[in-house]
Amino acid sequence: KLIATERKKPKPLIFDDSSTLIIINAQNGLFDATQENRNNSEAEENISRLLDVWRSKNRKVIHVKHVSDNPKSIFFRHSAGCNFLKIVEPSAGEIVIEKTKSSAFAGTDLLKILSEESCTNVVLVGLQLMSVSMPRPKMQLPWVLILLWPVMPPLLLICEMRQENL
Numbered sequence: 001k002l003i004a005t006e007r008k009k010p011k012p013l014i015f016d017d018s019s020t021l022i023i024i025n026a027q028n029g030l031f032d033a034t035q036e037n038r039n040n041s042e043a044e045e046n047i048s049r050l051l052d053v054w055r056s057k058n059r060k061v062i063h064v065k066h067v068s069d070n071p072k073s074i075f076f077r078h079s080a081g082c083n084f085l086k087i088v089e090p091s092a093g094e095i096v097i098e099k100t101k102s103s104a105f106a107g108t109d110l111l112k113i114l115s116e117e118s119c120t121n122v123v124l125v126g127l128q129l130m131s132v133s134m135p136r137p138k139m140q141l142p143w144v145l146i147l148l149w150p151v152m153p154p155l156l157l158i159c160e161m162r163q164e165n166l
Helices: 043-056 110-116
Strands: 019-024 060-066 095-099 121-126 144-149 156-161
Touching: 019 043, 043 060, 043 121, 060 110, 095 110
Parallel strands: 019 060, 019 121, 060 095, 121 144
Antiparallel strands: 144 156
16 A cells, blocks of 8 residues: 655755855866767856856865876876866866866865865766766765756756755
């Protein structure tokens, strides 16, 4: 016998001064001629618009870039492919983190930086979010994690994780 139960409405997401925007892999290398069949042609414009709003409200922004020491990599540390896209380049005072693995959290200070901040929301955007692994699921994270996929407007909410006591 099935019993209907009332579903609780999720709390609305509130982006305020304690919200942190993390831009991942917004780099020239992703426009390399070897990267064919791109399906997110408006991604950088969408990220730029979101970044403009974040900056206008003086909210924290963190840029994460992939780097490689392999001269054949599109993200070779000393190549133009490793540079940020002009449209979303870091401004003075914004944190830049370099990563060498697919995860922005593995082998970087990202989790430490976020833990030291009083952020309630962490918003991740980037040209390649599907390869970004998150912190271990059993970790007690003091913030809401939101992934925005900039493939098509409007930005789509893919995932929301809430800690029980928020």
